[in-house]
Amino acid sequence: MLTGVVFLFLSVYILIAASSWSGTVKDDLLSEDEVRDIEKFVGDVMGCANIPGLALTVIRGDATFSTGLGVANMATGHPVDKKTLFNLGSTSKAFVPYVLAEIMNGRENHDGRITWNSTLRDILRHDRDLELPLTWADMTLKDTLVFKSASSAADMATMVGLPLNTTREEMLRRLRFLRRTPEFRNSNHYSNYMYTVAGHLAERISGTPWQRLVKTRVFDRLSMNTSTFAPEGMAADDVALGYKFHTSKPGEQFIEQNSSVF
Template sequence: MEEWHVPGVAVGAIKDGAVVLLEGYGYRDLESKLPVTPRTLMAIGSNSKSFTVVLMAQLVDNGQLDWDAPVRDFLPSFRLHDDYATSNMRVRDLVTHVSGLPRHDLLWYGRSLDRQALFDRLKYLEPTTSFRGRWQYQNLMFMTAGYLVERITGHSWDALIDERIFTPLGMTRSNTSVTVMPQSDDFAYPYLLLDGELTRVPFRNIDNVGPAGSINSSVEEMLSYIQLHLDSGVVAGDTILSERNAVLMQTAQSAVGSQDQYPEIGPATYALGLGVTTYRGHKQVSHGGGIDGFISAIGWLPNDGIGVMVLSNMSGEANPVPTLIQRRVFDELLALEPIDWSARVRKDYEDGRQRQEEERNKRAAERIAGTSPSHALDAFTGAYEHPAYGRMEVTVRDSALQLRYDQFEVDLEHYHYDVFEVKGSGPDAALAGRVQFLMAVDGKIDRLAAPLEPALDPIVFRRVQEEK
């Protein structure tokens, strides 16, 4: 923890149905020196995805849903950019990352759009590959899966999670929104490492994409969830989901497409809301989760009766701690010689930082000195819109351009010609890169191109003609 500057960590482990480790380390509130405990609530991020799949599996068990039926059988208004994908997307395809879409996270992250609005805008999102062409991690399809469950049942995803999973598992303190978490008597604040300093950041509300990542829980309660999967869907004699679907959730559906660089880790595949691989020759089912100020790791070895949950309250690439701890606990419970995962990952991290520095230097060298914008700054101001991503507003403040995009507000620093660099920090750093303003044939600025999705060319926003 000290090496990676992580303020607080909670760890829980089970073996053969018994809790063998349940401990908190460090601080949930660094400023007040309040300790992390096994009860401390933290965001689990994308580890929420498998909860959504459990709800879907329950509907399949009840005959209300079919994994292999077209999504449009249940959501007739479902539409993607690609007509073939629209018609052929099966229910299970929603939760296996094969839609053909890249992440498009800035459609929902830091946005005020609700689930209905996000669903309605899917048809405007450009794919980067054909449907089922390759595995691409994607949050919006999981949001759609949660929306589908809501439409079938007539109840909110949040209420269903509480009624059908939290309650039977005794997860009485877990919740589905950061608006609720601070009401607890034991919760963690989120932190980022900014310029070498641990900095508390605001809770990030992602209720709009909740089925993909908004659950908050403790290691104490998450062990009950892991045990549910180790016991093939049964808790205290009651069947929460059928054994068939419990097994299906842990069965590979798609190849992730990359081999881990470490020989102890097998080829990566994805099941239904869970990753499947091998760890030192043992089948491993796992997933990670991350949102502003929190990183988590869930994992179990189904053939060995071992499960591990790790929560932490610092996010960013500088926090591999949950995965490192999880692997170390696996080593101990498997009675294997421990691997120094921290040393391996430290080298990878330093290599990555060097590549980032080289990329920054390359970008700096691309800048053409001595240029000026083609127009006075006032000519760039106004509103620009995209049918999916919505509205951006450009203003002038203190003789410089400023861009507002929903909850983001960043300065634009002149780079060269009509290109400006986004200057954001902390949570606003999600909106980054170079923004280019484009002219019509009449010489007026009429478009703005912003790099909102790294896997695609910049997204073009068209200037809104204000009514006179």
């Protein structure tokens, strides 16, 4: 059973990760010698790479074996276990095209109006609640997902410049302030901002909040029963904290990171 937490800061597609895979859980999937060898090998890697804790899952056929190694919280010494929640980060970007593809093939798009080549103008033309950002009116769903928007500079705003209560709708509105460069569609620029926009477009096309889309179309189908969203999920006792390792600070080498910015 997958477990995890979803971070909702602005983008909502940034997730917290899982400690095990869906399938039949078998504690005796591995022999005692295999478990001992795996834990020793992984422990050595953790020591070399300065990793405080991790969740480990072994998949053999349709069965899984899961365990936790190290600690989730270095201050309290709380250990990592099979239920520990981890930040999935940008791996969760895969949820955005998946959910959009489901919507395109579902009743919300029964007339086939929305495709990967649909532009903001196509999607928002009947939306009376949102002013179309004209500079980006011809940007397609595909452009937002394959990093062809040349908008990576906007990502700094998602990290340091936007209030925490900024909504996904507001981020779409603020596109009108973002200058489009000649690199549009001519080069690749990684962009969290545009994935946030794409996630919100999924909300507007389907009429369903993003959290609900993820829960019903991803979590529920994969039996991710303890997966949840942040910041609410960060209050759980069994959440792994993030740390940065500094070689130049003896005695204080592990510095806890502020997870709220994600």
